[in-house]
Structure formats: C-alpha cells, structure tokens
Amino acid sequence: xxxxxxxxxxxxxxxxxxxxxxxxxxxxxxxxxxxxxxxxxxxxxxxxxxxxxxxxxxxxxxxxxxxxxxxxxxxxxxxxxxxxxxxxxxxxxxxxxxxxxxxxxxxxxxxxxxxxxxxxxxxxxxxxxxxxxxxxxxxxxxxxxxxxxxxxxxxxxxxxxxxxxxxxxxxxxxxxxxxxxxxxxxxxxxxxxxxxxxxxxxxxxxxxxxxxxxxxxxxxxxxxxxxxxxxxxxxxxxxxxxxxxxxxxxxxxxxxxxxxxxxxxxxxxxxxxxxxxxxxxxxxxxxxxxxxxxxxxxxxxxxxxxxxxxxxxxxxxxxxxxxxxxxxxxxxxxxxxxxxxxxxxxxxxxxxxxxxxxxxxxxxxxxxxxxxxxx
Numbered sequence: 360x361x362x363x364x365x366x367x368x369x370x371x372x373x374x375x376x377x378x379x380x381x382x383x384x385x386x387x388x389x390x391x392x393x394x395x396x397x398x399x400x401x402x403x404x405x406x407x408x409x410x411x412x413x414x415x416x417x418x419x420x421x422x423x424x425x426x427x428x429x430x431x432x433x434x435x436x437x438x439x440x441x442x443x444x445x446x447x448x449x450x451x452x453x454x455x456x457x458x459x460x461x462x463x464x465x466x467x468x469x470x471x472x473x474x475x476x477x478x479x480x481x482x483x484x485x486x487x488x489x490x491x492x493x494x495x496x497x498x499x500x501x502x503x504x505x506x507x508x509x510x511x512x513x514x515x516x517x518x519x520x521x522x523x524x525x526x527x528x529x530x531x532x533x534x535x536x537x538x539x540x541x542x543x544x545x546x547x548x549x550x551x552x553x554x555x556x557x558x559x560x561x562x563x564x565x566x567x568x569x570x571x572x573x574x575x576x577x578x579x580x581x582x583x584x585x586x587x588x589x590x591x592x593x594x595x596x597x598x599x600x601x602x603x604x605x606x607x608x609x610x611x612x613x614x615x616x617x618x619x620x621x622x623x624x625x626x627x628x629x630x631x632x633x634x635x636x637x638x639x640x641x642x643x644x645x646x647x648x649x650x651x652x653x654x655x656x657x658x659x660x661x662x663x664x665x666x667x668x669x670x671x672x673x674x675x676x677x678x679x680x681x682x683x684x685x686x687x688x689x690x691x692x693x694x695x696x697x698x699x700x701x702x703x704x705x706x707x708x709x710x711x712x713x714x715x716x717x718x719x720x721x722x723x724x725x726x727x728x729x730x731x732x733x734x
Contacts, residue, residue, distance in 0.1 A: 431695040437663050439710035441696055442703040455709060456484040457724050458577055458717040461502060464684050465546055465720060468537055470500045471555045475568055483721045485575030485603075487680075490562055490589055491582035495527035498562040498588050502581070507607045507637075510581050515541040523559070524582060531559045546684055562589065566596050573601075577717065579635070580606040586614040590630075605633035605656055613650040629653075633678060639666065644673050656680050656717070659708050660690075667711045678715035679708050687719060702727045 434441040462474025463481060470488055478486050489502045491511055501523050504512035511523040518538035523531065537544060539552040557564075562578070569576045576598070580586055586604075593602050604615050612632045621629045633654035634647040639661055647655050654676040657666060662679040670677045681687055681700065688699055697704035700720045705727055708716065718724050 431693060433660065433694045433697050433704065433707050434710070436660060437707065437711050439664050439707060442706035442710070453712070453714075454728060455713060456575075456715040457482075457721050457728070458485045458487050458575075458678075458715060459483045459721040460487050460681060460683075460717050460719050461489070462486055463721060468544055468547055468552050468555055470502055470560070472557065472560050472564060472568060473551070473555055475565055475574075476572070478721060479568075479572040479574050481722050482725055483574060484715075485577055485601075486569070487577040487579065487717050488562075488565060489579045489581040490585050491523055492584045492588055493524065493526060493528050493531070495529070496588065497528035498585065498592060499523070499528055499531070499559045500562055500565050501559055507581075515543060517541075517558075528559070528561065532557060535559070542685060543683070562592055563596070566592070566598050566602075569601055570596065570598060575601050575603065577603040577605055577633070580604060580608070580611045580615075586611050587618055590615065590618055599630065603631045603633060603654070605635050605654070607635045607637070609634055609646065609650050609652075612652050616651040631676075633676075635680070636661070644669055644675075647675060648673065654678060654715075657713075658682065659704075662708055662711045662713055664711045667713050671712070671714075676715070677713045678717055679711070679713045680717040681719055684719045 430436075432441075459475075459478035459481070461469035462471065463477040463483075464474065466477040466481075467474035475486050475488070488500045489510075490498050491501055492498050501511065501516075503510060503516045503523055504514050505522075513519050513521050513523060513535065516538060517535045518541065519535070523535075526535065535558060537552050537555065537558045539549040544552045566576065578589055578593075580589065589604070593599055604612070606612055612634055615630060615632050619630045631653045632651070633656045634643075634650065634652045635656045636643055637658055639655075639657060640646065643655065643666070652675065655670045656678040657680070659679045659681050662677075667677050682690065691697065691699040691704065694704075697707055700718060700723060702723060705716065705718065705724045716724060
C-alpha cells in the first residue's frame with residue numbers, strides 16, 4: 360500500500376479520533392479502532408461449494424453448477440462471463456479502485472469516524488459517504504432513512520420521528536444518537552453502535568481523517584443545498600485531489616460544474632463528478648454529458664458490459680455501486696450463480712470492465728484482487 364497508509368499514519372489518525380471523541384465528550388475508555396477480518400461468507404446463507412475450476416481448494420459461495428435461468432444469473436443479466444470461467448484468468452492491466460460504501464459497515468456503524476478508519480485500515484482506495492447541509496450551515500455525514508427524493512429521516516436510525524434537516528449540528532449531537540436496535544445497525548455489535556465517537560461526524564472531520572490516511576472520498580451530495588458548501592470546504596482543506604462529487608440529483612452535478620468549471624485534464628487541476636443511476640435510461644450517456652460529468656456510477660446489477668464500454672467510449676470513468684447491506688442480503692437471494700457480496704458476485708461485476716467498485720464488503724473484494732489469481 361502507499362506510504363501514507365502505513366503504521367505511523369494510522370497512529371496519527373487514531374490520535375485524531377481520540378481528539379474527536381474528546382470534543383464530543385465521549386467516554387475516554389471507548390474502544391479502539393482496530394478491526395478484525397470477518398469471514399467473507401458471514402451472513403451469506405448459501406452453502407460453500409467449490410467452483411468448477413477450483414483445483415487449488417479455494418472455495419466460493421455459489422449454488423450448484425447447472426444451467427442457470429437467465430433471470431437468476433447475474434452473469435447473464437450483465438452479459439459477462441460467469442465468475443468461475445475467469446477465476447484463473449488475468450484481466451488485462453485492470454485493477455479496479457475499491458471504495459468502502461459508507462465506510463466498513465460490517466466492522467463499524469456506517470458513516471462514522473470509526474467506520475472510515477476501519478475501511479482505511481483494510482486498505483481501501485477510498486470511501487463513499489453521504490453529505491447533508493444542516494440549517495446552521497454545517498455539512499455533516501449521515502444517511503438515515505427515506506428515499507433519494509426524501510432522504511435523512513430518523514425513524515430507524517435514531518428511533519425518533521423527523522429529519523436530520525430539522526436540526527443544527529449542535530442539536531443533533533446533543534439530542535440524537537444512533538439507535539442500536541435499528542435494522543441498519545443489526546449487522547454490527549450493539550456495543551459498537553453505542554460507543555461511536557459521534558453519531559453525526561462533520562464532513563470536515565472525515566476529510567481530516569482522509570487527508571491523514573491518504574484515502575479518496577466520494578462525497579454523495581445527498582441533501583439539498585450541498586454543492587457550494589461542500590466545494591468550499593474541500594477547497595479550504597486543499598482536498599480537491601482526493602475528492603469526487605456524485606448525486607442521483609443530476610442538477611447538483613451541474614451546479615458543481617457551474618461553480619467550479621474546470622474540466623478534467625489532469626487530476627491535480629480538475630473536479631471529478633459522477634452521475635448516479637438506479638436504472639439508467641437509454642440515453643444515460645447523454646444525460647451525464649449534459650451535466651458535464653466525468654464519471655457514470657451504475658448500480659451493480661445494471662452494470663452490463665455494453666454500458667461500461669459505452670461509458671469508456673465517451674471518455675468517462677465507470678463505477679459499480681452496491682445497495683445498502685440489508686437490501687443486498689435480501690436481493691442476493693434472487694441469484695443462483697453468486698452469493699451475498701462474495702467473491703463470485705464481485706468477480707462477475709468486475710467482468711464488465713468497470714473501473715471502480717463501491718461495496719459493503721471491501722475486505723472481500725480486496726482479498727479477491729490481492730490474491731494474485733484474478734488480476
């Protein structure tokens with residue numbers, strides 16, 4: 360890994376985390392951020408079975424080999440080779456960037472300082488987070504319940520009614536806390552949910568951590584009014600080279616470009632923006648070009664070989680994003696050829712040629728990539 364991800368850097372990052380905890384008046388004896396490597400098949404209900412080419416004893420969580428129904432084969436849906444046919448084939452000069460979706464959600468609660476530090480410790484290239492502008496003018500990192508059209512609700516996340524947008528940053532930190540009984544936090548130990556340094560870190564705090572560890576940050580402009588204050592903060596912290604800006608609300612991407620019209624030529628002098636799509640329309644390339652995006656971010660099960668090729672032909676970069684962990688646990692049951700964000704699923708999506716992957720299990724993807732067999 361890069362020099363800035365070595366032991367000394369993480370010691371510095373942990374000192375910063377201690378400072379954050381102190382500033383939010385948390386227990387000085389709260390847990391450290393050392394993370395354990397979870398078994399890659401955790402929560403995966405599919406039985407482990409050797410893939411057809413697994414002569415070296417490596418196992419992946421897959422259904423028995425047979426002729427899959429088209430609708431139940433992720434490889435068929437994406438029009439790519441099945442994972443087992445490429446397991447030992449090197450993909451030509453292609454190692455995708457690995458982004459931890461909201462941090463490392465199976466190790467620490469999502470969108471927390473602890474979660475982002477855990478992801479950095481795993482060796483990710485970057486993390487993805489969700490940004491909201493509160494009524495006091497502070498940008499915080501939070502996801503919450505609700506839809507992309509009405510995000511930031513507190514019902515399951517905090518166990519109260521309302522929206523994060525109803526609070527100032529100070530009010531949120533004094534009056535709200537993560538709900539350890541919330542469904543979204545059922546994938547981590549309850550004590551971890553209760554002992555996070557702060558339930559609602561500011562974007563400045565997370566960017567400070569990213570600067571120390573060297574990881575990139577994909578900032579999803581989740582709430583209204585976020586483009587300008589986020590850009591101002593990134594500029595102030597001299598973090599342009601480490602940040603990407605994305606949104607399902609494509610007018611926010613257009614606003615980013617209007618505020619900072621630099622077009623990508625060199626990474627050091629341009630802003631990188633990504634159009635997020637749930638189900639891309641036929642003219643998704645045109646949609647992305649119309650807001651001057653530099654990247655297209657496709658949901659993993661829409662990341663077909665043809666769409667990825669079209670993105671690259673249009674001189675844009677590509678990312679496959681995976682849905683929230685609880686949704687992915689349920690959704691993976693519809694596929695016969697892959698399991699829940701296991702190596703088989705990741706390899707299948709990689710076979711589309713996508714350049715970046717934003718995943719809930721970055722440790723599993725990193726193990727696949729660093730194992731030496733695939734890439």
